[in-house]
Amino acid sequence: MRCEEATSLMPAYLEGELLPEKLLELEEHVATCPLCLRKLEELKRNRELLKEEGQKVFIAPRALSDRVLARVRRERIILKRRARRIKTGIIGFLLALGAASWAIFFRRRRKRI
Secondary structure (H helix, E strand, C coil), X not given: CCHHHHHHHHHHHHHXXXXXXXXXXXXXXXXXXXXXXXXXXHHHHHHHHHHHHHCCCCCCCHHHHHHHHHXXXXXXXXXXXXXXXXXXXXXXXXXXXXXXXXXXXXXXXXXXX
C-alpha cells in the first residue's frame, strides 16, 4: 500500500468502516511507515479534540450576529433581484421567439394564398 492510499483510508479506519482486507493492509502499512503512523495519530488527536470542543456551546457576540444576519439579508435580496432579471429575460426572449415564429408562419401562409 502506498502512503496516498493509506492516508485516504484513515478516516474510514477511525470510523470502523473498512473492509477486513483493507483494514489489515492499512494496519500493516502504518506499522512500517513512520510518516503514516504520525498522520494517523494526529487524526486521532484531532478527532478527540473535536469531540471535546463539539460539546461546548459557542455564542457569537451580538455585533457579529447582527453583521452576519444583515449580510445574509442583503445577499438574499441580491439573489431575488438576479432571479427576477433572469426570469424577465427569459420571458422576453420567449415572447420575441413567439412573435418571430408567428410572423414567419403567417408570411408563409400569405404566400400560399
